[in-house]
Amino acid sequence: MEAVRLWGRALVRGAAPVGLGLLLWFAVGTGEQRRQDTLKALPEGSPQVLAQRRLHNELVMAALREAAETDENVARRPVPWRK
Incomplete structure (x- = not known):
């Protein structure tokens, strides 16, 4: 038990x-x-905001791609570093 x-x-x-x-x-x-x-x-799901976010992501990816292809340290460039 x-x-x-x-x-x-x-x-x-x-x-x-x-x-x-x-x-x-x-x-x-x-x-x-x-x-x-x-x-x-939420209004953040609007097509305009999504297009802006997509463009921003493309710019960031282009910067990362450029940094990966070069031997230069892109972080040490002067602030307006776009060509």
Whole structure:
């Protein structure tokens, strides 16, 4: 009888953190869906902002490509470093 009680206590001690984890997982999951919906509704998702961001990323990639192709340390160039 003592062994059954020990197994029961061990089962409860093991199941409590799992249950708490599942509860938190469900709570965070519903908040995540709401956050995704909010992000989709922001004006930052407009085509103009996305085009500006895309252009900025292209300029950064061009600068990185140029830095990779040359032996010069482009970080030590004077500030207006564009050609």
